[in-house]
Amino acid sequence: MKSAPQQENPSALPASSSPAASQPLPAGLDAMLCFAIYGAAHAFTRTYKPLLEPLGLTYPQYLVMLTLWEDDASTVKQLGDRLGLDSGTLSPLLKRLELSGLVTRKRNRQDERQVNVHLTDAGLAMKQQAVGVMSAIGQATGCTRDEANAMLEELVALKERLLKAGE
Amino acid sequence: MKSAPQQENPSALPASSSPAASQPLPAGLDAMLCFAIYGAAHAFTRTYKPLLEPLGLTYPQYLVMLTLWEDDASTVKQLGDRLGLDSGTLSPLLKRLELSGLVTRKRNRQDERQVNVHLTDAGLAMKQQAVGVMSAIGQATGCTRDEANAMLEELVALKERLLKAGE
DNA sequence: CGTAATTAGATTGTGCGCAATCGAATTGCG
DNA sequence: CGCAATTCGATTGCGCACAATCTAATTACG
Numbered sequence: 001m002k003s004a005p006q007q008e009n010p011s012a013l014p015a016s017s018s019p020a021a022s023q024p025l026p027a028g029l030d031a032m033l034c035f036a037i038y039g040a041a042h043a044f045t046r047t048y049k050p051l052l053e054p055l056g057l058t059y060p061q062y063l064v065m066l067t068l069w070e071d072d073a074s075t076v077k078q079l080g081d082r083l084g085l086d087s088g089t090l091s092p093l094l095k096r097l098e099l100s101g102l103v104t105r106k107r108n109r110q111d112e113r114q115v116n117v118h119l120t121d122a123g124l125a126m127k128q129q130a131v132g133v134m135s136a137i138g139q140a141t142g143c144t145r146d147e148a149n150a151m152l153e154e155l156v157a158l159k160e161r162l163l164k165a166g167e
Numbered sequence: 168m169k170s171a172p173q174q175e176n177p178s179a180l181p182a183s184s185s186p187a188a189s190q191p192l193p194a195g196l197d198a199m200l201c202f203a204i205y206g207a208a209h210a211f212t213r214t215y216k217p218l219l220e221p222l223g224l225t226y227p228q229y230l231v232m233l234t235l236w237e238d239d240a241s242t243v244k245q246l247g248d249r250l251g252l253d254s255g256t257l258s259p260l261l262k263r264l265e266l267s268g269l270v271t272r273k274r275n276r277q278d279e280r281q282v283n284v285h286l287t288d289a290g291l292a293m294k295q296q297a298v299g300v301m302s303a304i305g306q307a308t309g310c311t312r313d314e315a316n317a318m319l320e321e322l323v324a325l326k327e328r329l330l331k332a333g334e
Numbered sequence: 335c336g337t338a339a340t341t342a343g344a345t346t347g348t349g350c351g352c353a354a355t356c357g358a359a360t361t362g363c364g
Numbered sequence: 365c366g367c368a369a370t371t372c373g374a375t376t377g378c379g380c381a382c383a384a385t386c387t388a389a390t391t392a393c394g
Contacts, residue, residue, distance in 0.1 A: 028237045029249070033308065033315045034211040035230065036322040039251055041208035042351080043329040044201040049352090050333075060380065063202065070195045076343060082196070084206055087343050089381050095344095096379080113342040113389050140332035141200060141325060148200045151325075154318055155203040158308060162210040165307035166217075209381080216382090227350065243373055254373050256351050262374095263349080280359050280372035 037155075047140050051133045055126060060089075061097060062133070068103065068119050069127050075114045076105075102126065204322075214307050218300045222293060227256075228264060229300070235270065235286050236294050242281045243272075269293065 029035050048059045057065065060083075067082050068074060074082070076090055083090075094117060097103045102123035108114035141148065196202050215226045224232065227250075234249050235241060241249070243257055250257075261284060264270045269290035275281035308315065 029230070029233055030323075031316075031319070032233075033310065033319050033322075034215070034304065036319045036326070037204060037208045037211060038230070040322045040326045040329070041204045042251055043326040044204060045351085047329045047333050048201070058379065063196070063205070066196055066199075077341085080343095084209055085380090086382065088345080088383075089379095091344055093380075111342085111390070115343065137201065140329055142328040142332070143200065143325070147321075149198075151318075151321055152198070152200050152203045154314075155200075155207045156197075158310070158318070159203070159207045159210040161309040162207070162214045162307055165309070166214050212381085225349065244371085247373095252350090253352065255353075255375080256349095258374050260350075278360070278372085282373060 044137075047137065048133070051136050055129055055133070056100060060085075061093060062130075064090075064093065064097065065102065065123065065126065066130070068117060068123070069130070072119050072124075073116045075108065075116055077114065079117065097123075211304075214304065215300070218303050222296055222300070223267060227252075228260060229297075231257075231260065231264065232269065232290065232293065233297070235284060235290065236297070239286050240283045242275065242283055244281065246284065264290075 045059050048062065052059060052062050055062075063083055064079060067079055071078070071082075076087055076094065079094075080086055080090055094103065094105060098105055101120055104118045104120060105115050106118060108116055143151070212226050215229065219226060219229050222229075230250055231246060234246055238245070238249075243254055243261065246261075247253055247257055261270065261272060265272055268287055271285045271287060272282050273285060275283055310318070
């Protein structure tokens with residue numbers, strides 16, 4: 001550890017307040033990447049809320065539906081792996097989706113530990129409405145395709161590095 | 168609405184699966200910027216957890232402490248404005264911090280609707296330990312200073328656009 | 335084959351985040 | 365000045381996220 005030069009890294013260290021150029025650098029909390037991501041994530045949730053309300057969905061439920069539209073009859077574990085959520089979050093969430101009539105949960109015949117989550121007709125039909133949601137969100141972000149893709153790749157790479165650092 | 172050309176925006180629209188170059192573009196959920204941010208935010212929380220455990224803090228509590236180290240005796244409203252959280256979140260959170268002996272909450276004499284949140288000696292002293300946390304997080308992200316700053320600025324701008332779109 | 339180890343999903347408990355609501359205090363306006 | 369409107373923080377209610385735990389089922393290994 002001592003042989004490796006300590007890399008000064010700004011993602012969590014508050015930047016100094018000295019102006020490097022014509023524009024002062026943000027200091028403290030505002031210089032922390034994690035806080036910017038925290039803020040952006042909450043902003044997305046808030047932006048989604050009125051759009052998803054007519055569908056009767058919360059944002060995490062929407063993510064689950066998106067996953068099922070891609071891969072209907074996924075197991076709880078597959079949903080969890082896909083979304084980075086555990087069964088503590090998914091079980092009650094899926095129960096509520098089932099109560100809403102959007103999905104059904106069925107024990108897998110081959111491996112009875114597994115539960116497959118199937119879309120109902122109503123769940124399938126909802127996919128059409130999701131197009132409007134995606135369109136509205138796309139506009140709300142004010143990003144071009146290239147901008148969004150660039151950010152997305154950086155964020156995914158960051159996530160992977162963080163998860164790897166925690167192993 | 169009809170006169171404005173519909174801008175195709177990838178931040179929420181699943182990208183097509185056709186390879187544009189040597190590397191296939193992610194499709195569906197993986198093409199959604201909001202999901203990348205959701206994932207990165209959770210990854211940060213997870214990365215922070217073992218680092219903050221010795222301090223007895225959760226990540227949101229840590230953000231509050233950071234804010235108070237910057238501006239001791241902030242009101243609940245100021246904390247909320249700073250962190251984008253409402254009193255429903257902050258009141259119980261601050262209560263727990265008070266129970267931990269890190270802060271005290273006092274009614275403001277000039278305007279009794281307000282409550283000022285003061286750091287205790289223990290709360291002040293904890294700032295030293297936070298340096299280690301920041302350092303570890305900085306390393307875990309694997310970002311250079313310039314990379315982190317660039318991402319941070321984009322994310323902040325995105326957050327502002329999202330919040331503005333919701334008005 | 336039998337048993338220990340592992341897996342899968344549900345549950346319990348805790349903290350977080352937000353909408354709605356409330357009571358008290360302050361501000362704004364006629 | 366009196367009262368309506370607004371502000372502030374606390375509370376209630378609900379859904380989310382995760383750690384720990386549990387039961388049942390499956391896999392691994394001697």
